[in-house]
Amino acid sequence: MDKVRLALIGCGGMGTRHLHGLKQLLGSPFDQIELAAVCDINADNAEMAAAEAEKLLGVRPQAFTDMEQMARQVPGIEAVDVVTDPSVHHRVVCQALDLGLHVLVEKPLAITVRACQQILDAAERNGRIVSVAENFRRDPSARIVRHLLDSGAIGTPYMGLYHSLGAGNAIFITPWRHRRELGGFILDMAVHFTHMIRYQLGDFSEVYADARMVEQERQKSPSMSMDYDFYKKRLAAMPESVPAEAEDMTQAMFKMESGATLNWIVGIGGHGSTHRELILGDKGSIEGFGVRGGNVVLKRHGEEDLNQQQILASAESEGLELDPLTRHLFPSGVSAGDELVDVKLIAYELHELAEALRGEREVEVDGTCGLKDVAALYSVFESWRAGRPVKLSEVETRHVYAYQQQIDDALGVA
Numbered sequence: 522m523d524k525v526r527l528a529l530i531g532c533g534g535m536g537t538r539h540l541h542g543l544k545q546l547l548g549s550p551f552d553q554i555e556l557a558a559v560c561d562i563n564a565d566n567a568e569m570a571a572a573e574a575e576k577l578l579g580v581r582p583q584a585f586t587d588m589e590q591m592a593r594q595v596p597g598i599e600a601v602d603v604v605t606d607p608s609v610h611h612r613v614v615c616q617a618l619d620l621g622l623h624v625l626v627e628k629p630l631a632i633t634v635r636a637c638q639q640i641l642d643a644a645e646r647n648g649r650i651v652s653v654a655e656n657f658r659r660d661p662s663a664r665i666v667r668h669l670l671d672s673g674a675i676g677t678p679y680m681g682l683y684h685s686l687g688a689g690n691a692i693f694i695t696p697w698r699h700r701r702e703l704g705g706f707i708l709d710m711a712v713h714f715t716h717m718i719r720y721q722l723g724d725f726s727e728v729y730a731d732a733r734m735v736e737q738e739r740q741k742s743p744s745m746s747m748d749y750d751f752y753k754k755r756l757a758a759m760p761e762s763v764p765a766e767a768e769d770m771t772q773a774m775f776k777m778e779s780g781a782t783l784n785w786i787v788g789i790g791g792h793g794s795t796h797r798e799l800i801l802g803d804k805g806s807i808e809g810f811g812v813r814g815g816n817v818v819l820k821r822h823g824e825e826d827l828n829q830q831q832i833l834a835s836a837e838s839e840g841l842e843l844d845p846l847t848r849h850l851f852p853s854g855v856s857a858g859d860e861l862v863d864v865k866l867i868a869y870e871l872h873e874l875a876e877a878l879r880g881e882r883e884v885e886v887d888g889t890c891g892l893k894d895v896a897a898l899y900s901v902f903e904s905w906r907a908g909r910p911v912k913l914s915e916v917e918t919r920h921v922y923a924y925q926q927q928i929d930d931a932l933g934v935a
Contacts, residue, residue: 525878526557528600530601530602533561537573539871541861608932633929636929636934663721669819670721675821677802678722682798683718686795686796688791689790690740695759699763699766725913726777736769741760815856817829833854897913
């Protein structure tokens with residue numbers, strides 16, 4: 522079967538990571554994608570990505586600064602992998618869909634619920650697939666948690682805890698993550714968390730929340746953990762400090778449609794840090810929702826705690842089967858400690874899109890799911906802005922929308 526001809530749209534740091542994801546598939550039984558082109562409004566970024574692709578994949582794709590021109594000049598492109606800043610996802614994805622292309626788009630699906638809906642409408646009118654690159658759920662730890670819940674290992678879940686606090690005032694990767702209208706840290710990172718909570722515990726029903734900005738100014742870090750040329754280039758050009766404009770600390774109490782509740786504390790700033798994930802059931806508990814590089818623990822009264830490898834051995838005897846690509850990427854069934862876990866999960870997302878285009882499966886995280894993840898995250902800010910509990914249905918339908926309306930107005934989303 523012919524490979525899917527794909528173009529990369531957005532050639533920054535995350536785009537580079539997606540190229541490394543393709544590298545993980547190269548020469549394997551799952552090698553079903555041909556990178557035909559790269560595109561970025563910055564010509565230098567596009568050329569840098571083309572050179573990186575040649576180094577990783579052995580073939581240099583054509584480089585463009587205009588997607589429509591790319592679609593005209595490069596024959597046979599079926600899909601694009603959109604890895605731009607979230608503030609332009611809706612414009613880039615809708616343009617691709619209107620050009621007749623299928624789309625894999627980095628999370629979040631779009632900058633606001635209204636922008637998400639524009640993508641859903643464009644996908645429907647063009648009859649094209651939209652898949653959201655939400656990589657946490659593809660991790661083996663997430664599959665194991667899902668199996669434990671489905672098999673009743675902890676009985677009926679009644680409460681969850683999701684705490685993720687990072688301390689300090691450093692710029693988080695790039696300055697735009699501290700600007701509200703460009704996405705902000707909470708949207709960029711915590712949309713992972715709302716997705717994973719929905720994946721494991723079902724949809725949210727209601728939330729009462731608070732948000733605030735602790736760090737008024739962000740400082741340049743002396744180094745960056747991601748060892749890619751683009752990130753090094755960006756760090757060198759980064760100002761020594763930037764004013765912060767986006768809230769960096771949130772607290773919330775969620776009610777789930779199942780009747781369970783969830784306590785949420787997520788932020789990056791101030792003093793003190795912690796990370797704790799817990800699902801409580803009437804017969805036991807699970808430490809961890811399953812995240813990128815995660816490792817979960819099962820606890821039941823009167824029994825020894827089970828770590829992920831022990832859980833996996835037991836679950837496999839009960840019929841759990843990790844899919845062939847997961848086993849290829851993570852032979853032990855555990856991703857914790859794997860330095861390449863990020864790009865391996867990106868490889869999974871890319872391969873899933875190729876399978877979907879060949880009619881072999883449906884995408885796991887479609888546009889509707891992506892909209893719900895974004896709405897769940899923004900429900901925190903909408904509740905804070907409204908000063909009252911809000912229902913998720915109010916946020917999804919934009920009946921409670923004051924916080925996002927300011928973002929839409931700033932970006933011209935109508």
